[in-house]
Amino acid sequence: MDIREIAFEVYQKSLMNSGFDGFENSEISTQDMAFIKRLVMTTLRKQEFLKKVINKYSSKPMPQKMQPTHFLLVVGCAEALYFRTPTYAVVNSYVALAKKIGNKYSGGFINAILRKICTDKENILQAQNVPFFTKTFRQILQKDYTQKQISLIEKYSVQEPPLDITVKKDFEYWATKLNGKLMPNNSIRIQSAGEIAQLPDYNNGEWWVQDMASSMAVKTLKNITGLKVLDLCAAPGGKTAQLINAGANVTALDISEKRLQTMQKNLARLKMQTIKTICADANSFLQECKEKFDIILLDAPCSATGTLRRHPEIVHNRSVKDVEQCVTIQKDILKNIDSCLKKGGTLLYSVCSLAKDEGEKQIINFISTNPQYKIVPITTELFDNKEADSLQEMITEEGFMRCLPCHFAEDGGVDGFFIAKLKKEK
Ligand SMILES: C[S@@+](CC[C@H](N)C(=O)[O-])C[C@H]1O[C@@H](n2cnc3c(N)ncnc32)[C@H](O)[C@@H]1O
The missing domain is CATH 1.10.940.10 (NusB-like)
Structure with a gap:
């Protein structure tokens, strides 16, 4: 062809x-x-x-x-x-x-x-000065952002992003070896990376591709060695790999068999131990599961409006209605989580969406109906990097993390992303 x-x-x-x-x-x-x-x-x-x-x-x-x-x-x-x-x-x-x-x-x-x-x-x-965002897409953002913020998000969403890499350890060594820049969250950023499989040590499985914003959810968890973690909506496994790398005892679940196969392939390249993998709908699993976990990660299905830099097609096929549908799906999964989380356990919630209904507002609503959950404020110290203070612009008053494509713009921006860390009372 x-x-x-x-x-x-x-x-x-x-x-x-x-x-x-x-x-x-x-x-x-x-x-x-x-x-x-x-x-x-x-x-x-x-x-x-x-x-x-x-x-x-x-x-x-x-x-x-x-x-x-x-x-x-x-x-x-x-x-x-x-x-x-x-x-x-x-x-x-x-x-x-x-x-x-x-x-x-x-x-x-x-x-x-x-x-x-x-x-x-x-x-x-x-003469080219026509916007990237369509009117329909703009309506999604107008609910939450000022005109000035939308213009900035648009400006940095249309650009081709650099490649971000997460490494197992020895961040500075790998930054040099991969000819990249060590970012304040310990991601390694490579401008104009070319073919990924041609980068040093791809087959040795010491690193994987993961946007800087997306990598920060699991990095907010500390000392999780041996803890039982349920990774709901796990595939293709970027965060699963981080959890395994941190020594957690991971159960990874996803509704898509195909995406789970990709995850298995990725974990095999990273030479990571076989973990318990379940192909199921998160709600059915949570309703039937008798086990209790120390940590549940819900990297929820969402409108993916934060990933425009790599998925420009999203600008042409998402509307306010799609966001509303995602909000319902996320709410349903959140509702079912409590029975599987130990008292004193952590619920880590994230979405690669710019819409606050799927992020900030979703979690505020969840807490209002589930007062046994409290926000654990995310702080820059969690990221173990001497430049980590510069991540402060991504931390909200409530203690959430809200990443926007215009953050770290001089280095090529980040995906739109939301993270909330909640603790269930003992
Ligand atoms: C944002 S992606 C997950 C990305 C993954 N956590 C990572 O870091 O690589 C969302 C995932 O949710 C899965 N999913 C969607 N609806 C689901 C459901 N009802 N139950 C379980 N998984 C679901 C999708 O198949 C998709 O793989």
Whole structure:
């Protein structure tokens, strides 16, 4: 299959509500894979602008419900404007594809528009000032953030993020070896990392990829050696690996068999002991479980609106309604946790969402109906790093952690993320 056709298909799929969870094809070379990924990401990040450009050069505006030829044209327009592909190659490739996927007019339609766009490329690029966020997506943030905050979140969400790595130990040694920067939470940040499997010691399993924000949830737990931890919603296992690395006795549960398999593969590369793994719905498990745990980690299913830097498709397929659905799912799981948590135990809750209904407000509501739970304020000392004070901007008055894409902006930002640590009374 042609690489542009794959990019077009991945782009279309990623716009469906299920989102895009990466793709694998062993027949595609690493170089082609990188091209496809860059083309899809660029198309998603620039989609609103690209549609505007197409409307300017087309006699008919793009329809609300786009047809395959329109999706293809958006991808072609992204390549024409943001890649160095010669005009004849861009036009010929997309015209050939249009003839394959569209109707008898598609080839001519794409030919006419792409030619005009290629001719006018310099002027078009100079005039680009169309926002990344759609109106529908903006509504999610308007509930919780000021216009100024939304602009900052938008500015840093559209950028390609650096690669963050969590190491088992010897942070400074690995920062040097991986040619990265040691961040104040002991994550190692690599700018322009390239192919992950080509980085030093990938196969030796001394480190794994994990956004700095996401790595901080488990880092707020101290001295957990030998403690019984239930990791609900565990796959693909970034936090599970941290828990195992800290010496906990982990039970990892997830509803998705496929994602659990990925987790097993990841843990095997990290040479981590086999742990108890359960494929089940968290609610059914909690309702039937007779065991009690010292710690329950709920890294809950959420709108994932904090992960826009790596998942720009989320801007095009999330609405306030999706956030509301996630709030209900999280609330249901939280409701069932108490019977499985020991008295004096810790409930660690996190979501990679920017919406406070899924974070701050969810937890405040939980405590109001479950007064046996108290907030354990998160403090910067927990992160064992001499620069950890700089994490203070992420700590809220209530003692939660609220990470935003504009935090640590000079180093490339972080994912939007929320963490709450609660203690159940004895
Ligand atoms: C945010 S991801 C977890 C990321 C993981 N904790 C990590 O650090 O790598 C949420 C996970 O919740 C799982 N999930 C969604 N609904 C669930 C349910 N009802 N019960 C259990 N797991 C669920 C999804 O399959 C997904 O793997």
